[in-house]
Amino acid sequence: MITVKELTKRYARNTAVDHISFNIEKGQIVGFLGPNGAGKTTTMRMLTCFMPPTAGSATIAGFDVLEEPMEVKKRIGYLPETPPVYPEMRTGEYLEFVGRLKGLSKADLSKRVDYVCERCSVADVRQKLISKLSKGYRQRIGLAQAIIHNPDVLILDEPTAGLDPKQINETRDLIKSLAGDHTIILSTHILPEVEQTCEQVIIINKGKVVATDSVHNLQNRARGIESVIVEVAGRNADLDAAEVQAQLEKVSGVIKVHFKEKRQTRSIFEVEGSNDRLIRGDLARAIVAAGWDLNELRSSAMSLEEIFLQLTGDHPATAAAKEEPAAKEPGK
């Protein structure tokens, strides 16, 4: 549905978007993830024909953004960072205006306005002036205007920015419910948002794509070498951490054992093994056989947050690990 090839945007001094390429299938929700200033908004603005790319191409539903902007514009719904609402209009009036602007016929107009009001739960403020509404309502009106002409593609720039937690959840649910009918790209710098709403994620940093994959794969991949957190306690007496470490290292499949910390009689280790399932059982048996207590044994799966920090290279602790996932950039 959306194909982006080598898209580039240069300004006088800097390159905001640097040869990015990706491909989005119909009906997907894709998270566009990156720190502030990574080039998310610029990319979206090029996709929406708000600004032309310096180089490269982007096609939406088969239409090139430079060659046939009118056709592209008919097929996209766009919610910029600040909802583009006119405070002096009433919600209903505003949505009718946008509907007309998007080329809806008179017959469809009121039907669509009814529908989007219902869908985005703004029906109760239809007669109210937008200037009197809260940020949450304005954001939903912004979404309502984006879907009024039932576009193939929805482009949402930080749709949950500035909302309170309850509104954030409502907005996320709303976006999720819109998938299927629409192909959705949403940009965000909030990681849980991607984990919760998106199927696919494109991580960009400093104008470059650093990873494109499904959220699930990305978590798996960044895990790379499986590591397990083990908490061991001495039965009655103090525990000799060095001894435990030596024991754990003997377990087959274990590559490395890091001693992490000691709390009173308990010691915590991080064990790196080549294969998750095999070492967990053996670790447990080895610890129990040695007469210690096994207090905790859990996989230290990386959250998307850690993956993100790894990929964007803002995490000094994992500096060594970051080379690895970035180097083997996956296909689409």
Add this chain to the structure above:
Amino acid sequence: MRNVLIIWRKEMHSYFVSPVAYLLLAMFGFIFGFFFWVQLEGFVKYGAEMMQRGQSFPMNVNESLIRPLLANVRVTGLFFIPLITMRLFAEEKRSGTIELLTTSPIRDLEVILGKWFAAVTLYACILLLTALNFVFVFKYGQPDWKPLAIGYLGLLLQAGAMLAIGTFISSLTKNQIIAGAVTFAVCLLLWVFEWVTEFETSTWAQVLSYMSITTHAESFTKGLLSLKDAVYYVSAIFVGLFLTARSMESLRWRS
């Protein structure tokens, strides 16, 4: 055309839903009412004096009453036009709604025309309000309606040109105050360029004088339909709107 109408309606809506339109109408109406009263008093007094001196009364209503009034409307318009155009684009740029317009299937030119037509419509409403005063002149005198109609046509054309310039200037900034102030400065300059002819006759003085709005207003105020001056106004409108289109395009390349 449909799209132009959509934008026009939206702009008219924001003029008339906010106090802007009513305030401008009321102020203009009040100011013109004052002009009308002063001018009429003067006209009547002068007429009475002439009669006492034994001269025949019938002074020309068109020449001595309507013409100076139309000139007054022109000057007052100079102050009101920046107020009408300053928000047209500046406001959209500040609030980000320009992104809605530029990502909708509508051409830049349609947006510009819609906005400019709305500004012209509001000014036409103001002119209509002033025209109400002339009803009394027709009730108690016998002025010729044709010079009056041509005078109004001239006012509308002149306003159209200044509104086009204002629209352009509004598209250059996010700040309404700047848009308004610059529009006023530019229109005032165009107004007074003509003064150079008082002491200069060189080519550049003639060019400046030709560029001046005042040079072309005279004939319409006198009730003469002048093609040459109409061409000047229409081309000023064209230039203003053309520059606005360029400015909107540059917005895309720069922002």
